[in-house]
Amino acid sequence: MQPQIDVWKRQTMNxxxxxxxxxxxxxxxIGDEGTVAVFWAFLYDHPGAPEVFIDATFGTWSIEGYTADHETFGARTGAVEGQSRPASTLVTGAEMAPDDPRFGVKLDRDRALTHPRLTEFWAVNDAILHIDKITRLLSGRPRRRRWLPRR
Ligand SMILES: [Zn+2]
Known part of the structure; x- marks a missing residue:
């Protein structure tokens, strides 16, 4: 199942x-039955080494403030030694984020690898990576200069 991605907000920060x-x-x-996961995708445009870190929190989102079944996966996508294309690897979910009950359990790589929802997470990760600007960042194509200087 390929989830639909609904972007709420794009913000620039330090x-x-x-x-x-x-x-x-x-x-x-969003899947057939509503929200599958809420996500945070951080884009880093370091010269020659673009990276995307995605945290996705699964669980019940339909009940305000209910977080008892929340679990957060995390993945880093970027250059991997010995590979010609960017790849995604599991990292601890929301590792850099402050502690907040909405993240629930922050799954580390080992727990994520054997988690029954891992396939779903990869589908979500994939769908987010298909957001046009994220795809372009990872492909290394220039984004900022859209026009040539006039002479
Ligand atoms: Zn930086």
């Missing part, structure tokens, strides 16, 4: 690594 900028997309992945 990059904690280099003081430059990073972009955060927030939104939800």
């Amino acid at each position: 990059c904690p690594d280099c003081g430059g900028r990073r972009v955060l997309y927030t939104g939800e992945a």
Whole structure:
């Protein structure tokens, strides 16, 4: 099942690594029965090494404030040594985020690997990576200069 992606917000913020900028997309992945996961996708446009970190929280989102069944997966997508194309690898979900009950259990790589919803997470991760601007960032094509200088 390929979920639909609904982006709620795109915001620019400071990059904690280099003081430059990073972009955060927030939104939800929607399946046949409603919200599958709420996600945070952080884009880092470091020269020659674009990366995307996606956190996706699964569980009940239809009841305000209910977080008892929430679980958060995380993945990093970017260059991988020895591969010509960017690849996704599991990291701890919402690892860099502050503690907040909405994340529920922050699944580390080992727990995520044996989790029954891992396939669903990869589908969500994939769908987010297909957001046009994210695809372009990872492909390394220039995004900022859309026009040539006039002479
Ligand atoms: Zn940076």
